[in-house]
Amino acid sequence: MKRLSFRLASSTLLQVASAALLLITILLTGCTAIKRTAIRGQLRGAFIQPPGAELTRVSPSVYSYRWLGYRTMFITTPDGVIVFDPLNEDAARGLAAEIAKVATNPEIKFVVYSHFHRDHASGASVLPGHPAIIAHANALRELEARALPDVVRPTEVFADEARDLTLGGTTVRLIHLPYSHTDGLLMAYLPKERVLFEVDIIWLHQLPPPGVPDMSFAGVRRATEMMLALDFDTLVPAHGPIGTKADVARYHDFLADLEGAFRASMTTRGMTNLAQRETFLRAQDELSEVFFDVEDALRPKYGGWENFDALILTTSVWCLWHVLTGT
Numbered sequence: 001m002k003r004l005s006f007r008l009a010s011s012t013l014l015q016v017a018s019a020a021l022l023l024i025t026i027l028l029t030g031c032t033a034i035k036r037t038a039i040r041g042q043l044r045g046a047f048i049q050p051p052g053a054e055l056t057r058v059s060p061s062v063y064s065y066r067w068l069g070y071r072t073m074f075i076t077t078p079d080g081v082i083v084f085d086p087l088n089e090d091a092a093r094g095l096a097a098e099i100a101k102v103a104t105n106p107e108i109k110f111v112v113y114s115h116f117h118r119d120h121a122s123g124a125s126v127l128p129g130h131p132a133i134i135a136h137a138n139a140l141r142e143l144e145a146r147a148l149p150d151v152v153r154p155t156e157v158f159a160d161e162a163r164d165l166t167l168g169g170t171t172v173r174l175i176h177l178p179y180s181h182t183d184g185l186l187m188a189y190l191p192k193e194r195v196l197f198e199v200d201i202i203w204l205h206q207l208p209p210p211g212v213p214d215m216s217f218a219g220v221r222r223a224t225e226m227m228l229a230l231d232f233d234t235l236v237p238a239h240g241p242i243g244t245k246a247d248v249a250r251y252h253d254f255l256a257d258l259e260g261a262f263r264a265s266m267t268t269r270g271m272t273n274l275a276q277r278e279t280f281l282r283a284q285d286e287l288s289e290v291f292f293d294v295e296d297a298l299r300p301k302y303g304g305w306e307n308f309d310a311l312i313l314t315t316s317v318w319c320l321w322h323v324l325t326g327t
């Protein structure tokens, strides 16, 4: 009898434990599902949204063409058109159709690559005419080191810090941003129109998508400082809505706050000298706490940015890499 009641008690306990385990599993799975839904939405915002394509007139002669989550720019002049990144074949066809509609002289004389990445630089093969294709010499070097057959090779490169490109009375200054997002990155500045076109450096009200801060944290910070030194009103970024110089300042502050929070947490946790074996070993154990410190420090000011939850970890890893390596 005793044995039976023990069996009953133990089986009841087992049932209660199984039910509790099931409940915890359901709750945890639910939390994971909710988190993943949020992350999916936040990532979609960076690359895919909004749907479709559209043309925006930025100044009387300057237009921005958006294709899904990507944006490029072109300049119309009496002597022809300067096109920036063609993006891809589909976008380039749409771009050419828009140019034909709005330009008095729609002949594309120049295509300027911001950098070698195929998601911005491919598609020139379907543009009409025979435009010269301009890039920085470092971008050509980066391109030649890779197999990217859908990116038409530049026909003109320059190795200087900047090059003025003039067509039909309009001058655009192509400024090199070395070791920032790739080593051959250019931004395009129109001083008369007070417009700046930049690619993959500035993110408006959002953290950079993972992988996009390709290369140097310090170089990206330096690039934002170079942008702030220019006199302009309108920012045409390669992702997101058209903005202003204040958006550059905001992103510059974000990078400074991120690095500041990172270094403050590491100092508090005694990780300032990672060259010491003991400190380095402790850092490996406590690094997750540093990431949580950084997230807590940034959330009050940046928690409202659209992909904060999804990307604060990858963005912090980018900053960690900078702190560890000096890049």
Ligand SMILES: [Zn+2]
Pocket: 115, 117, 120, 181, 200, 214
């Ligand atoms: Zn890129």
